[in-house]
Amino acid sequence: MLDATRTHTSVLIIGSGPAGYTAGVYAARAMLAPILVQGIQPGGQLTITTDVENWPGDESVEGPDLMIRMEAHAAQTGCDMIADIVTDLDFKTYPYTATLGSGKTLTANSIILATGAQARWLGLPSEEFFKGFGVSACATCDGFFYRGQDVMVVGGGNTAVEEALFLTNFASSVTLVHRGDSLRAERILQNRLFANPKIKVLWSSEIVEIMGTTAPRGVETVRVLDNAAVVTSDIAVKGVFIAIGHKPASELVAGKIETHSGGYVRVEPGTTRTAIPGVFAAGDLTDHVYRQAVTSAGMGCMAALDAERFLASQRAMAAEKPAVEDYV
Numbered sequence: 001m002l003d004a005t006r007t008h009t010s011v012l013i014i015g016s017g018p019a020g021y022t023a024g025v026y027a028a029r030a031m032l033a034p035i036l037v038q039g040i041q042p043g044g045q046l047t048i049t050t051d052v053e054n055w056p057g058d059e060s061v062e063g064p065d066l067m068i069r070m071e072a073h074a075a076q077t078g079c080d081m082i083a084d085i086v087t088d089l090d091f092k093t094y095p096y097t098a099t100l101g102s103g104k105t106l107t108a109n110s111i112i113l114a115t116g117a118q119a120r121w122l123g124l125p126s127e128e129f130f131k132g133f134g135v136s137a138c139a140t141c142d143g144f145f146y147r148g149q150d151v152m153v154v155g156g157g158n159t160a161v162e163e164a165l166f167l168t169n170f171a172s173s174v175t176l177v178h179r180g181d182s183l184r185a186e187r188i189l190q191n192r193l194f195a196n197p198k199i200k201v202l203w204s205s206e207i208v209e210i211m212g213t214t215a216p217r218g219v220e221t222v223r224v225l226d227n228a229a230v231v232t233s234d235i236a237v238k239g240v241f242i243a244i245g246h247k248p249a250s251e252l253v254a255g256k257i258e259t260h261s262g263g264y265v266r267v268e269p270g271t272t273r274t275a276i277p278g279v280f281a282a283g284d285l286t287d288h289v290y291r292q293a294v295t296s297a298g299m300g301c302m303a304a305l306d307a308e309r310f311l312a313s314q315r316a317m318a319a320e321k322p323a324v325e326d327y328v
């Protein structure tokens, strides 16, 4: 844990997924004494996933276990951790300043943004009403509650298929509702899905309303529109798992750093450099193409190396802050 007296660092890392922790390992091993602010969900998205079967070196590893190991590795190499959130970043004066939820401020010569992405929701009022009462975005967290019951999963990517398969461990039946007529999940996962007798797929379909009881609050039925036949049907389920992808957690830098249309932070191709000198972005916050734990970790490594080079070039210059003055 952090030496509480520290208020300045060469490298401030924001985010504790594979990108953040890998940046922590590399920056610490470069003797840069990084500080890593872990955020609301230490460990990131992998803490709410089940088996990870594509992390090189581990045929199968539980997502939360992998993240505990990454955190321990970063800490052991000398990365200081803070269990807090960053609420504001000031790039106008150098060193840059981060304000934390606790009110503490930290100054940093370089910053690695690795805040990841968050689950997307359908945006239906009934979805909002039943969130936490039958509607979830995390089968790993909530699947256990649906033992012997019928559930529904929405989406057609790896997450949706993995969640559907995982839920068959508890539920009597799983209905996968997908808006398209083919899945984008990996073929190996699709094969497992189609071979599982507990899972039924509704193609070209979307949820129009989730219905249930109000006291106690609970899901009973989901109205699904079949876009091909243009008919709706009511399907009795107790749980609805939304697995339709993620959106980058870029609110912290909105209006301060250039983003792509989906909110992904823009970096110079082939690097992790943003348009602000000494500010780097890595992982799902910037990557709308690959979005894998291993690619995030790779980008975390790149960001630490980019930060190290930036700091070395700063030190090499006679004046303390020329590159930054260009920006400010």
Ligand code: NDP
Binding pocket: 051, 052, 053, 054, 121, 122, 154, 155, 156, 157, 158, 159, 160, 162, 179, 180, 183, 184, 206, 243, 244, 245, 246, 289, 290, 291, 292
């Ligand atoms: P994806 O973006 O891959 O898939 C999202 C799915 O949700 C798509 O099928 C999409 O439909 C559908 N969708 C999007 N918006 C809506 C909407 N408003 N209504 C209905 N359906 C919608 O997200 P994932 O979370 O599945 O995966 C994200 C990344 O993480 C991917 O790169 C994936 O490979 C990776 N991942 C890897 C895992 C692993 O390797 N073990 C596990 C989980 C994720 P459409 O296809 O029509 O666009």
